[in-house]
Amino acid sequence: MAQVKLSAIGKRFGAVKVINGIDLQIDDGEFVVFVGPSGCGKSTLLRMIAGLEDISEGDLFIGDRLCNDVAPRDRGVAMVFQSYALYPHMTVYENVGFSLKMAKVPAAERDAKIREAAKLLKMEELLERKPAQLSGGQRQRVAIGRAIVREPKVFLFDEPLSNLDAALRVDMRMGIAQLHQDVKATMIYVTHDQVEAMTLADKIVVLDQGKVMQVGAPLELYHHPQNLFVAGFIGSPKMNLLTVDAKGAGAGKITVSSGDLAATTFDINETITSESVVMGIRPQALKLVPTDQAQLPATVRIVEHLGNETVINAELASGGNILAIVPGDAPLKYGEKIGLSFETADAHLFHTSGPRIETVSKAKAA
Ligand SMILES: Nc1ncnc2c1ncn2[C@@H]1O[C@H](COP(=O)(O)OP(=O)(O)OP(=O)(O)O)[C@@H](O)[C@H]1O
Numbered sequence: 001m002a003q004v005k006l007s008a009i010g011k012r013f014g015a016v017k018v019i020n021g022i023d024l025q026i027d028d029g030e031f032v033v034f035v036g037p038s039g040c041g042k043s044t045l046l047r048m049i050a051g052l053e054d055i056s057e058g059d060l061f062i063g064d065r066l067c068n069d070v071a072p073r074d075r076g077v078a079m080v081f082q083s084y085a086l087y088p089h090m091t092v093y094e095n096v097g098f099s100l101k102m103a104k105v106p107a108a109e110r111d112a113k114i115r116e117a118a119k120l121l122k123m124e125e126l127l128e129r130k131p132a133q134l135s136g137g138q139r140q141r142v143a144i145g146r147a148i149v150r151e152p153k154v155f156l157f158d159e160p161l162s163n164l165d166a167a168l169r170v171d172m173r174m175g176i177a178q179l180h181q182d183v184k185a186t187m188i189y190v191t192h193d194q195v196e197a198m199t200l201a202d203k204i205v206v207l208d209q210g211k212v213m214q215v216g217a218p219l220e221l222y223h224h225p226q227n228l229f230v231a232g233f234i235g236s237p238k239m240n241l242l243t244v245d246a247k248g249a250g251a252g253k254i255t256v257s258s259g260d261l262a263a264t265t266f267d268i269n270e271t272i273t274s275e276s277v278v279m280g281i282r283p284q285a286l287k288l289v290p291t292d293q294a295q296l297p298a299t300v301r302i303v304e305h306l307g308n309e310t311v312i313n314a315e316l317a318s319g320g321n322i323l324a325i326v327p328g329d330a331p332l333k334y335g336e337k338i339g340l341s342f343e344t345a346d347a348h349l350f351h352t353s354g355p356r357i358e359t360v361s362k363a364k365a366a
């Protein structure tokens, strides 16, 4: 087992800097998920931890050991990729045991480790098959088995489930959560899938353009995004973000309004005189109300009836869009005028430059 510590880590490909001064502490046994838009540096960062990419600047510690220049095989890490690249001519048994054979582990010990991994991954009956005789999910389990037998202190996963269909992803997601319970190793996991990130992670690291935007427990990021980027990134569908006018309304208060939004007053922890701010409100936090009580009057555009909930795409007076998700079956039609409203405690405020404006009700709730 090991903690992983990144200190001012940077990576340059030629003149291009793709990882920029990352500080991160990952505790022993923790499950950490990296998320961020395509190209933000998730794989690069993972590969730097694995030793597959050089570290241009900063220090990487695994356990207490400075690992910048330690060979990949000596770092105590094992990586599982999206493409599992099994040896086609070898059986599952041979694929899983290959690295042990290379390391000249005695046959009996090797056999015990392969069977233990197979048991953990519920693939004991597959050991004599070749990769071509396996489904995608089964192949991915073999790839994870290959990592397990090496008994790494740190598992690194780069989008391991993204080639699988939706049902299998759910199964494998549970499998990985179970594996983490069983082996209790430190795990670092890259994904594009919000549900995977939210359900697997002890801690999510949100990256953008090679920088950390926020680190925190999944619900902390969801309920308390520290900036506009995280607000827009965490949560599916996305949080509605409206640019509105803000006016100071006495000590610790601001009133926000716009052509779309009826004046709404917030208690805040800073002094704002007069500026534009961004108000964020999640689709699930909007309620349907009679039009004469609307904070946000809107016109229905597209309605999606999912049975348990209704997804409403509506147009605001300004022409902007707003998305609301209400429980049950809301009988709405194209072109219908509706009223939307929300609790101020459910709204998030941000400076247009990005940072969160702390509202008092939120601060109390946290
Ligand atoms: N070998 C390389 N040479 C030059 N640039 C590279 C190299 N590898 C990656 N990059 C660049 O580094 C940046 C980060 O790439 P990386 O693969 O880490 O992104 P990612 O977050 O994993 O994206 P995705 O979600 O699409 O997998 C990208 O701009 C990419 O083009």
Ligand SMILES: [Mg+2]
Pocket (backbone or CB within 6 Å): 042, 043, 044
């Ligand atoms: Mg990647």
